[in-house]
Amino acid sequence: MIAEDKLERFEKSILPQMDAAYNLARWLTRSDVDAQDVVQEAYLRAFKFFAGFRGGDSRSWLLRIVRNTCYTWIGKNRRGEVKMTTEEEALDLTSDAATPDEVLLQKADSKSLHQAIEELPLEFRETLVMRELEGMSYKEIADVADLPLGTVMSRLARARRLLRQRLLNQPGGKG
């Protein structure tokens, strides 16, 4: 009876967040099959730890577990990808070419954007995905990724700059 009740509550509060879970897992693993495996595993983990969920922001709670599961998966299957860029602090954004590229970016179609985001280093990719695709606040991102708020902002700055550079350098992007 207790187990049934737990499952019911879990399905009600955590299951609706599956799109967010899959989206993050998909962008981090860059594979549909792996993302599905990761999401299933993350859900089972979440179910196990559900007693620790005190209500509130179920999406952040679940995404934290999804992210951890992703990192474990990446550590096992894509060794070398989890290497944090150290130049984060020495961010030099003044070199951003302040030239109008609205036209260029408007031309950037979904496919080239997708590719450019996938090519971002892991830590910038995840921050950008949570901010731009999930519409999460800095606070929520900080909670999920265990980061200070300032780092969330600087990672986003870096991610957008790298993304822009990639879009500019993509073959066909300029045409």
Added chain:
Amino acid sequence: MSCSEFGVLIHGYLDGELELSRSLEIEQHIGSCPSCSQTYANLRSLRQAIAGGSLHIDAPKGLRMRVRSALRRESRAEAPIKLMRWGWMFLWAPLGAVAIVLLAIFILRLPQAADGRLAQEVVSAHVRSLQPGHLVDVTSGDQHTVKPWFNGKLDFSPPVKDLAAQGFILLGGRLDYVGDRAVAALVYQRRKHLINLFITPSARAGSVAEKSLSDRGYNLIGWTQSDMSYWVVSDLNESELRQFVLLVRK
């Protein structure tokens, strides 16, 4: 505000995460710096491109079903484990309680049982001594004859008292075997009643208070004093036997 400061803060501004005062500073800077104004415009268009790119990838339909059934399996797997744990509790808790009670009884009764067994042996030794020719090995009313007689026969020297003046006549002593060891037995007489006083070094140090028992119509009093254990047994009435004990203990 400098342009380098602006570089990171513009993202906070773009995302609506800055405090009002900071936001106003950014707006002022955008208004006065064409380069940063362009950077801001570029970021806005990048954001628009992402927003319009349908980049959010929703979970495939099959995944929801797959996760749900995995959860049901997990939930079912969890339930028996809990039941099993509690099941064991229900099984073992009463047994454990019974075991604890039995153990407590055993521990509490242990000295009594041992005393009881010893008392039986003491009475048996007393009865045996009353058979013809068994009462004493050394016949003497003199404590200075009886006490040395035990030398070389026991690994201890029992205290022997002459209580004739108090009405307890020393008849003599003998070796006996009580409680799995050789003991000194002193025999006294009160009128027609014979008293056996068994003496043996105590297994326990210190003193133990007197215990009165009766077994098969005989009265027994046992105690431990100065690391020696004493048992007195006789068909004498209890009050006179107590009187004897008091004299021995003095």
